[in-house]
Amino acid sequence: MDSNYTFTALIIRDKNMDGRLVATFPAIPEVEAQGNTDEEVTTDAQNKLRYALLERICKNRKIPVNRRPSRIRIDNIMASTKDITVSIPVANI
DSSP states (O other): EHHHHHEEEEEEGGGGGGTEEEEEEEEEEEEEESSSSSHHHHHHHHHHHHHHHHHHHHTOOOOOOOOOOSSOTTTTEEEEEEEEEEEEEEOOO
């Protein structure tokens, strides 16, 4: 059986990186994912989020509560949010 965790990512198109998409998680600041497409950035975000959560679990660090950005206002930058869910086997918890 797995435990599911869902966190909201803030995704921006970074014009300084040739238009690549960058995803960050307000609740898990150590995670930053990148990709050229929505699918790529989502997959990278899932992998990096899973790793960060496993690291927190292994080090007995708190898993924070999801924080949704209440307002997104970034001048001249395309921004959106997306809920990312990862599964972690209970044996690792």
